[in-house]
Amino acid sequence: MGAGLLPPAGPARRLAAAQLTNALGDGAFLVCSALYFSRVVGLTAPQIGFGLTLGWAVGAFAGVPLGHLADRRGPRGVAALLAVATAGSVGLFLTARAYAVFLAAAVLYACAQSGLAAARQALLAGLVPPARRTEVRAHLQSTVNAGLAVGAALGGVALRFDTTAGYLAVLGVDALSFLVSAVLLARLPAVAPAPAAAAGEPRLAVLRDRPYALVSLVNAVLLLYMPLLSLILPLWIAGRTAAPGWTAAALLMLNTLSVVLFQVRVARRVDGLATAVRYVRYAGLALAAGCGGFALSASDGGAWAAAGVLLASTGLQVVGEMLLASGAWEIGFGLAPADRQGQYQGFFGSGVAVARTIGPLLLTTLVLGWGPPGWLVLGAVFALAGAAMGPAV
Structure with missing residues (x-):
């Protein structure tokens, strides 16, 4: 990738590498997931739609408390743990043959992804000066899109062969990509945790x-x-x-x-x-x-x-x-x-x-x-x- 795509060398580039890694897996997963759920797990379209909607509905509420956890415990460690949790949710999709397991995996996946996004943003804010945050965030977005495109092409190969083994391989790669991302996140510089809210102040002030x-x-x-x-x-x-x-x-x-x-x-x-x-x-x-x-x-x-x-x-x-x-x-x-x-x-x-x-x-x-x-x-x-x-x- 050219210098225009990746941010300058340092913590921002390492953060981009972590996001690129899981974007490769995500791109393949997004292309293949619907057919995997229908043909391998055996779910109907309404079941898939309801499960994913439920997952993201719960995930919409999970971002704030998980982001607060990143503030209090430090965003680096929390981001790495949530990347591992995302990998675990994809692993749960791999073993899902009952609808209840699929629903649990969908909720865990959406919550972990929402929390991971918040923790990564907090990590970026702690590692990058305010004047450069938007530019660095743009580098990250470009990197993610490039990863999604390459991952989607890999997923397209699985679609071409349309086999259970191919779909399972795609989900395995996605889970592995988040584990590698967790390792890369854990190797970033630490950002000091924020102090606890003063007496009488709400812990979740954003609400x-x-x-x-x-x-x-x-x-x-x-x-x-x-x-x-x-x-x-x-x-x-x-x-x-x-x-x-x-x-x-x-x-x-x-x-x-x-x-x-x-x-x-x-x-x-x-x-x-x-x-x-x-x-x-x-x-x-x-x-x-x-x-x-x-x-x-x-x-x-x-x-x-x-x-x-x-x-x-x-x-x-x-x-x-x-x-x-x-x-x-x-x-x-x-x-x-x-x-x-x-x-x-x-x-x-x-x-x-x-x-x-x-x-x-x-x-x-x-x-x-x-x-x-x-x-x-x-x-x-x-x-x-x-x-x-x-x-x-």
């Missing part, structure tokens, strides 16, 4: 911080873009457009490569809350424009015209995604107390779990049920949320 809760809510609304490429657009392309079947894969590739190549460049221009707010406002407009393009893709203009509109709209969507990420990282770090980054990052990051929990149901109803008008409503929501971030901050 009483209403302004921060509002900022986190606005961010969660904007994160509803997350299920678009993986779930909504493939179904939209197949059912509502004349675009070729390969278009969905092309859109995902365009998104992934764009983030890998340009996320760091976009984030480098964020130098404070004022810039971050402006970026989030622009992100809302770009996401809204992308939604407008997706609505147009249903027009009767032929296969290539539909594919072209979808590619252009995905370009707008990924611009919005990168602008939002850069602005949100600065806001999430900048408004959190220095000694409580773990619990605050856990709360701010819960927007990801919320988007994964309610996004698929909400967007399938809105977009696939309403058609082009649903895209326009979603675009208006993105534009309004982007404009609301300024007053919220």
Whole structure:
């Protein structure tokens, strides 16, 4: 990987290596998990959907207490332990042949992932000066996307052969990747634990911080873009457009490569809350424009015209995604107390779990049920949320 992808040598680069390692396993797991659960474990689609929704719903609440634990015990050790717990949850998926075991694994997986994200953010905040956190976070995002892309290609090999052994191998690699990540995290410099809350102060102060809760809510609304490429657009392309079947894969590739190549460049221009707010406002407009393009893709203009509109709209969507990420990282770090980054990052990051929990149901109803008008409503929501971030901050 080039110097533009990885952060400068030091703790930040080692943190990137830890995230790259588990991203490789995660990419393969994400591609193969649905077929593994259905063909090997023997679950129905509603059972899989309910289990994953339950897991991420619980995980949305787990980030704050686990982030608080990272503050109090030190984020390095807690991050390493949660990486091991994630590996354990994948191992539980490997042995799941009963629905109750699958549900337990889904809950453990989502909770460990949510807590791990909060602990890693706290670790980043402790190892990197405030002025460089957003740029380093962008390096990490680019690294993760590159790892996911390579992992997805490995998962594609398992899909090609479609055997139980192949699927089991993919899950084994994912579990191993988190164990290796745990070792890399444990070798990072230690960050001193935060002091205990003073008498009369709440331990989970973020739960009483209403302004921060509002900022986190606005961010969660904007994160509803997350299920678009993986779930909504493939179904939209197949059912509502004349675009070729390969278009969905092309859109995902365009998104992934764009983030890998340009996320760091976009984030480098964020130098404070004022810039971050402006970026989030622009992100809302770009996401809204992308939604407008997706609505147009249903027009009767032929296969290539539909594919072209979808590619252009995905370009707008990924611009919005990168602008939002850069602005949100600065806001999430900048408004959190220095000694409580773990619990605050856990709360701010819960927007990801919320988007994964309610996004698929909400967007399938809105977009696939309403058609082009649903895209326009979603675009208006993105534009309004982007404009609301300024007053919220």
